[in-house]
Amino acid sequence: MAQSAENKALVLFSGGQDSTVCLAWALDRYEAVETVGFDYGQSHAVELECRSRVRAEIAAAFPAWGAKLGTDHTLRLGELAAISETALTRDVAIEMSANGLPNTFVPGRNLLFFVYAAALGYRRGADTLVGGMCETDYSGYPDCRNDTIQTLARAIGLGMARDVKIETPLMWIDKAATWTLAEELGGAALTEIIVEHTHSCYRGDRTHRHDWGYGCGACPACELRANGYAKWRAAKV
Ligand code: ZN
Numbered sequence: 001m002a003q004s005a006e007n008k009a010l011v012l013f014s015g016g017q018d019s020t021v022c023l024a025w026a027l028d029r030y031e032a033v034e035t036v037g038f039d040y041g042q043s044h045a046v047e048l049e050c051r052s053r054v055r056a057e058i059a060a061a062f063p064a065w066g067a068k069l070g071t072d073h074t075l076r077l078g079e080l081a082a083i084s085e086t087a088l089t090r091d092v093a094i095e096m097s098a099n100g101l102p103n104t105f106v107p108g109r110n111l112l113f114f115v116y117a118a119a120l121g122y123r124r125g126a127d128t129l130v131g132g133m134c135e136t137d138y139s140g141y142p143d144c145r146n147d148t149i150q151t152l153a154r155a156i157g158l159g160m161a162r163d164v165k166i167e168t169p170l171m172w173i174d175k176a177a178t179w180t181l182a183e184e185l186g187g188a189a190l191t192e193i194i195v196e197h198t199h200s201c202y203r204g205d206r207t208h209r210h211d212w213g214y215g216c217g218a219c220p221a222c223e224l225r226a227n228g229y230a231k232w233r234a235a236k237v
Helices: 017-029 046-061 063-068 078-082 109-124 146-160 175-197 220-236
Strands: 008-012 032-039 069-076 128-130 165-167
Touching (some): 046 069, 063 069, 069 109
Parallel strands (some): 032 069, 128 165
């Protein structure tokens, strides 16, 4: 059967916990799934390096999903680093800026990601884009908000003269519920892949192993991941 655009999804996939759950979510729902990652000069390329490993682990543990998992794309957005001064792209400490946002915020990052993903999806026959943006327990990033994302989907659809759907399965759930969703989708096999092979730490630390995975244990991303994991485990017993 030929694949129609309706059953093909393109997942914004960084190799982190959230986008890995989104990948599983998409593999559970769509007949064909491709992934795209963005290299914008992150200080720590470790997250991008996790991508192929996570894809391979998922394909091996879930053969039905593996059969649907298509091409992985990497797009280089180096100019985004040139216009950003943040802890993700420069060697500075992570702190709160005067505007109340952490300096890990890259202005408009997700907007650019989705426009590039939509252009790629157009070529690849995928009108559904899937991203791990979440309004619930992030740090107030305005480009993670549902209004932002859905307004952007409308703008992209108008600009490309086709229906473009952006799905954000994590938008209204917290980190603990993200673990629960992972467990519902793929059981312990999936949560173990997430613990062992996905990466969230802003500092790119893959040397310290915790029950929730690898990371420095002190940066905001590690704190969020550790707290969510603890809350999820506590709710299970
Ligand atoms: Zn960390």
